[in-house]
Amino acid sequence: MDISSLTVKKFQEGLRRKEFSAFEVAQNIFKRIEEYDGELGAYLCLLKDDALRRASEVDAALAGGENLPPLAGVPLAIKDNIVIKEVPATAASQVLKEYIGAYDAHVIRRLREQCAVFLGKTNLDEFAMGASTEHSAYKLTRNPLNTDYVPGGSSGGSAAAVAAGEALAALGSDTGGSVRHPAAFCGIVGFRPTYGAVSRSGLIAMASSLDVIGPMGKTVEDVVLLFDAIRGRDEFDATSRDIDFSMRSFDGLRGMKIGIPKEYFGKGVDDEIEKGISLVRKQFEELGFETREVSLPHTEYAVACYYIIMPAEASTNLARYDGIQYGHRERAGSLGELYVRTRGEGFGEEVKRRIMLGTFSLSSGYYDAYYAQAQNVRGLIADDFDKVFGDVDILLTPTAPTAPFKIGEKSDDPLALYMEDAFAAPASLAGIPAMSMPVAGYETSDGFPVGFQLIGKRGRDGDLLSVGKLYEESVKSG
Amino acid sequence: MAIVDRELLERLARLSRIEIVEGEKKLLDDIQSIVAYFDKIRAVKADARGSTSCIAMKNVVREDVYDENRRLPYEGIQGTFPDKENGYLRVPKVL
Numbered sequence: 061m062d063i064s065s066l067t068v069k070k071f072q073e074g075l076r077r078k079e080f081s082a083f084e085v086a087q088n089i090f091k092r093i094e095e096y097d098g099e100l101g102a103y104l105c106l107l108k109d110d111a112l113r114r115a116s117e118v119d120a121a122l123a124g125g126e127n128l129p130p131l132a133g134v135p136l137a138i139k140d141n142i143v144i145k146e147v148p149a150t151a152a153s154q155v156l157k158e159y160i161g162a163y164d165a166h167v168i169r170r171l172r173e174q175c176a177v178f179l180g181k182t183n184l185d186e187f188a189m190g191a192s193t194e195h196s197a198y199k200l201t202r203n204p205l206n207t208d209y210v211p212g213g214s215s216g217g218s219a220a221a222v223a224a225g226e227a228l229a230a231l232g233s234d235t236g237g238s239v240r241h242p243a244a245f246c247g248i249v250g251f252r253p254t255y256g257a258v259s260r261s262g263l264i265a266m267a268s269s270l271d272v273i274g275p276m277g278k279t280v281e282d283v284v285l286l287f288d289a290i291r292g293r294d295e296f297d298a299t300s301r302d303i304d305f306s307m308r309s310f311d312g313l314r315g316m317k318i319g320i321p322k323e324y325f326g327k328g329v330d331d332e333i334e335k336g337i338s339l340v341r342k343q344f345e346e347l348g349f350e351t352r353e354v355s356l357p358h359t360e361y362a363v364a365c366y367y368i369i370m371p372a373e374a375s376t377n378l379a380r381y382d383g384i385q386y387g388h389r390e391r392a393g394s395l396g397e398l399y400v401r402t403r404g405e406g407f408g409e410e411v412k413r414r415i416m417l418g419t420f421s422l423s424s425g426y427y428d429a430y431y432a433q434a435q436n437v438r439g440l441i442a443d444d445f446d447k448v449f450g451d452v453d454i455l456l457t458p459t460a461p462t463a464p465f466k467i468g469e470k471s472d473d474p475l476a477l478y479m480e481d482a483f484a485a486p487a488s489l490a491g492i493p494a495m496s497m498p499v500a501g502y503e504t505s506d507g508f509p510v511g512f513q514l515i516g517k518r519g520r521d522g523d524l525l526s527v528g529k530l531y532e533e534s535v536k537s538g
Numbered sequence: 539m540a541i542v543d544r545e546l547l548e549r550l551a552r553l554s555r556i557e558i559v560e561g562e563k564k565l566l567d568d569i570q571s572i573v574a575y576f577d578k579i580r581a582v583k584a585d586a587r588g589s590t591s592c593i594a595m596k597n598v599v600r601e602d603v604y605d606e607n608r609r610l611p612y613e614g615i616q617g618t619f620p621d622k623e624n625g626y627l628r629v630p631k632v633l
Binding site: 145146158159160161162163295296298358360361363364365367368375379382383384385386387388389392393394395396398399400401403404405407409412413415416417419420421423426429430433434436437439440474475478 | 615
């Protein structure tokens with residue numbers, strides 16, 4: 061069985077046609093994990109017994125003639141900042157090294173209803189802060205396409221697992237690009253839904269106005285299947301809501317106009333990335349789409365804006381890691397000492413850096429100049445998108461300004477890593493859906509695929525996914 | 539432009555309850571260069587506007603009644619206590 065090319069869709073069909081059993085597929089995947097993950101480092105914890113048991117239950121149900129839910133038996137990897145009951149959840153931090161999930165995240169409950177199979181928890185940058193997965197407190201994850209290179213971040217473990225055939229699909233989280241960026245670096249599809257389309261209940265919070273859980277898979281079709289299973293209003297997340305999600309037929313898409321924002325090209329963008337996007341533009345034009353240049357004038361402020369707002373919110377959300385109620389607790393003489401030592405020992409460098417940046421922006425004397433100003437600029441960035449979406453229906457940009465870089469190349473330069481989010485941050489700030497998928501038929505000189513990003517209108521996730529699916533089907537047959 | 543010096547760093551560490559043990563110089567350098575980068579945003583002419591219109595939400599409320607379904611299982615919560623006795627969470631002296 062060639063697990064590495066198996067998609068969720070093919071699994072669904074093969075399972076029902078009795079070409080294989082869910083147990084067989086799960087077992088095969090664990091064999092692959094045993095063989096490759098020692099080097100790749102995608103997983104922090106494996107749930108082998110539970111996964112095989114759940115897969116057998118699905119097989120028994122199928123044999124008994126029951127109708128199976130769409131994702132029954134599908135083996136998934138879950139980013140370790142999403143809580144599963146009675147399973148460790150570390151957010152790749154020492155401060156949560158002894159934490160066992162006390163409840164299921166909403167998305168996990170939804171996937172359980174579908175009888176999906178959870179293979180294990182995947183590695184990430186600590187508390188999802190990073191663009192290379194080099195900031196995990198536990199291990200390094202390597203890019204399966206070339207293990208000297210980073211997989212991108214922060215959902216690097218999930219991306220690597222899917223790309224290496226160590227899972228059929230995965231859940232990641234995207235705050236400033238953390239699903240899209242590693243998807244681009246590993247050559248898979250990563251989707252960031254409209255803010256609020258998927259419940260954040262059970263997602264270890266980083267920045268509450270930016271965090272989104274996103275599906276990752278080998279194909280857009282797989283990502284759609286996963287998204288459909290997890291989306292929707294949840295009473296435990298007051299910011300969640302139902303969005304109108306209907307996939308359009310290809311005929312229904314042909315009138316669509318694709319905008320190419322000029323600020324996403326030029327200085328700071330690798331030549332090979334630009335070439336890849338030009339190719340995609342041509343491919344879309346050949347499919348009958350009109351493309352035109354547009355402008356999002358405040359794009360250059362997005363990184364600064366994001367790195368003021370996100371750490372500010374994170375400094376609040378990470379205040380709960382004080383060693384008292386859960387997680388790691390340092391020995392200390394006094395309460396005050398307990399706090400500072402638990403957090404000093406438990407948090408990695410990047411997390412400390414961001415908490416302090418956030419504390420800075422929110423502190424008296426700096427609040428107006430930085431945080432309040434960043435919120436205003438955020439509004440301008442969102443307005444830029446609203447304006448262009450009066451003229452075009454979807455935007456095409458690179459996902460990242462650079463191709464994958466070597467392990468260690470940028471890990472000492474925080475600002476360089478922040479710039480990796482330059483093209484992902486704007487959509488996050490505006491709360492609109494965005495997806496990264498690989499350019500068909502193109503590779504960089506180092507042999508990496510290039511990810512292109514589609515950005516869509518708020519709440520129009522179906523349109524965005526439909527365009528991606530059309531591209532995928534057309535270049536396959538073309 | 540904000541001056542990020544050692545005094546400010548210590549104040550931020552106090553506010554965020556984080557003990558800085560090693561690498562203080564690098565932390566200071568990093569934060570200085572990042573804050574310097576932030577300054578580009580101060581040049582933008584932005585009127586005060588509720589930027590959260592991009593994620594504008596109505597306030598969501600519910601009836602103030604006890605709902606058993608909203609209760610997390612106590613065993614799960616208690617299981618995460620770093621130090622416990624008889625079902626209680628043990629903490630250092632507060633006062």
